Amino acid sequence: MDMNALRNFMDKIKPYFEKGGKLEKLHSVYDGFETFLFVPTTTAPKYGSHIHDPVDTKRTMSTVIVALVPALLFGMYNVGYQHYLAIGQDVNFWTEFLFGFLAVLPYIVVSYAVGLGIEFIGAQIKGEEIQEGFLVTGFLIPLIIPINTPLWMVAVATAFAVIFAKEVFGGTGMNIFNVALVARAFLFFGYPTHMSGDSVWIRTGTALGFGGGNVVDAFSGATPLGQIATASTSVPHITDTFGHSLGFWDGFVGLIPGSVGETSIIAIMLGAFVLLITEVASWKTMLSVFFGGALMGIVFNLFGPDTAAAHFPWYNHLVFGGFAFGAVFMATDPVTSARTEKGKWIYGLLIGCLAIIIRVLNPGYAEGMMLAILLMNIFAPLIDFYVVDANVKKRISRAQKSIQ
Template identity: 60%
Template sequence: MKSLRKYLDRIKPQFEPGGRLHAFQSVFDGFETFLFTPTTTSRSGVSIHDSLDSKRVMIIVVLALVPCLLFGMYNVGYQHWLSIGETQFPFWQLMAYGFLALLPRLLVSYIVGLGIEFVVAQWRKEEIQEGFLVSGILIPLICPIEIPLWMLAVATAFSVIFVKEIFGGTGYNIFNVALVTRAVLFFGYPSKMSGDSVFVSTGSICGLGEGAVFDGFSGATPLGQIASNTGDTLTLTNVIGEPLSLWDMFVGLIPGSVGETSTLCILIGAAILLVTGIASWRIMLSVFAGGFVMAAIAHACPSASYPASMLTPLQQLTLGGFAFAAVYMATDPVTASRTNPGKYIYGFLIGVIAVLIRTYNNGYPEGAMLAVLLMNAFAPLIDYTVVQSNIRRRLRRLKTKA
């Protein structure tokens, strides 16, 4: 690392004002601060210095996403093997298939998103903002594996420009960038974000897997099956028609968006975020509490007209993107409530609204995305109400003492 540090120090003058590569100063600064903790400090005023800057925070979040990423790769391969009627599941071949299927989507997300951020930073003559380190990996994880690359690029560019950069960049956006990307895809290209053919990759990739699909194949997610259910009973199945257990749903061996299927891996990521103090346990807890309460209310009066009401509270919490949203989306410190009482209210309402939408709107089986985006809009109002309530309480206390 010392030799790398010396090399960067040697070429740094070329990127500073007056150097022949000064036009790429923001790019150089971005890579330098990514590799090494900045040593510059404020020259005036009283400041508290901490080695845990925003880049380090983002890297920890990325590490917390690794369990979902790795399991997502395996599950992509596993679902493909099921769909073509295989009975043997070689681990490394499944991982390789999932890796090759997911890699282009990761590359498109990062190239488009970071490319826009590099251009904007250089245009504004500012440091490159590091928020997209997390958004870049979140976007492929919350999308179907079969989403066309050009659609992913268009939605990512729209979200970065109009949801993030136009508000001032990292720390100023009012909506979660990754969720807006998914919303653009869902409402702009609905046929590529739902149905039986987008959540399971069925084609051969670099000689891995076969192109033919088994006759009994159905790639609908459990929530998709629920939305199309018309009977008085509800039986969830995998891609070849075998019944799913609660354990299957918890582990995540089901069709779905790449990183959202495994509640087990999501909880591992949650533990990393909580131990490191990056995410708010108040928001996580209240989202799950709100979802459980609403699911229990809905399940108390199940109806064939609303098949999702037949799900138990535990099934509601383990299916779809609910757990992923609770851990990685709702806890985004930029778009979430910041007061402690506000975090409880914010999280609880996300859980309630997510289950409410998926239960009583058969046209939209997944409610977590809309719930988080809706509460992003109301988070400032929640915090304002909490602060004003505290002010009024203290004023009454002063009047009483007077």
């Protein structure tokens, strides 16, 4: 079906959804789909201020989705790769990918069904247009959870996050916290045994009846950061699931256990590239998160306590765990991050520093990125306030000098 056929179809069914039509009540649903597929044809009136740009919120959201695709595809492959590694079967690339696809697909379906369901119901009750904000959130949630999370937990967490982190604040664009991270935090604190430890990161059972087998001996499913947090010595030695040493480049490629989309820096860099050339995400925020993380990592390497986490090389901190994923896709969320240019530097820098501080100093939390971003979400408006305030004061004093 080409675009014209789709356009004709949408035009044909349009009367049903207009006032007086049979499906009048579902008007906002129709409108939501139409504007998702096509740039609205309405043009600005002859008076008032005009914005000459067809890049509306839905186009921005679609760009983020495109940017997330590499991480999703790699995540699917890695889920299958880790599965067949764990059960000791040698299979080809497509079998591995198919397993991962079947394992990840239910999470995407559940996340979108629950989230969009709540948005649709909310929009119908309030008689408003459907807000597009959940498009990205629904895509992010499956990427930031372990592959063994029960589906009902994902459904509950998604519902909680959409209602309490977004709708009560006034919907898309009004939320204080990153909605996907709130869903993850809900899972993390609500069901800790399913969100951390050695047995949640690799699917050893079947995916929709596909795959499955007995786990081979000498297998351990701990993530690199998990190993660091529970290390019995102060040597930061990390291994893969069969005890082979891991280094920087293993983290960079990403064939290691972890949340679905977070492991591969290459895939995340592809996403970052898309976000930066389309100017959807701020390069200042992204860069300063990495800078803050590196800075704090170096400080701990040089002056930190005598623990494995503090001795973990600073460059490894940046490629293992959810650091890079958080820096590229979460910290840059235009709604919850700082909006002033100077503020973006401060905001990103503090996220990077805090994430590493939590990782190193709190062995209870092997990964600090989620908590660091959620914490800085609260402070983003304060940072902006003082940046603006400082600018106002500077200009006032300059004005006073010019009068004298």
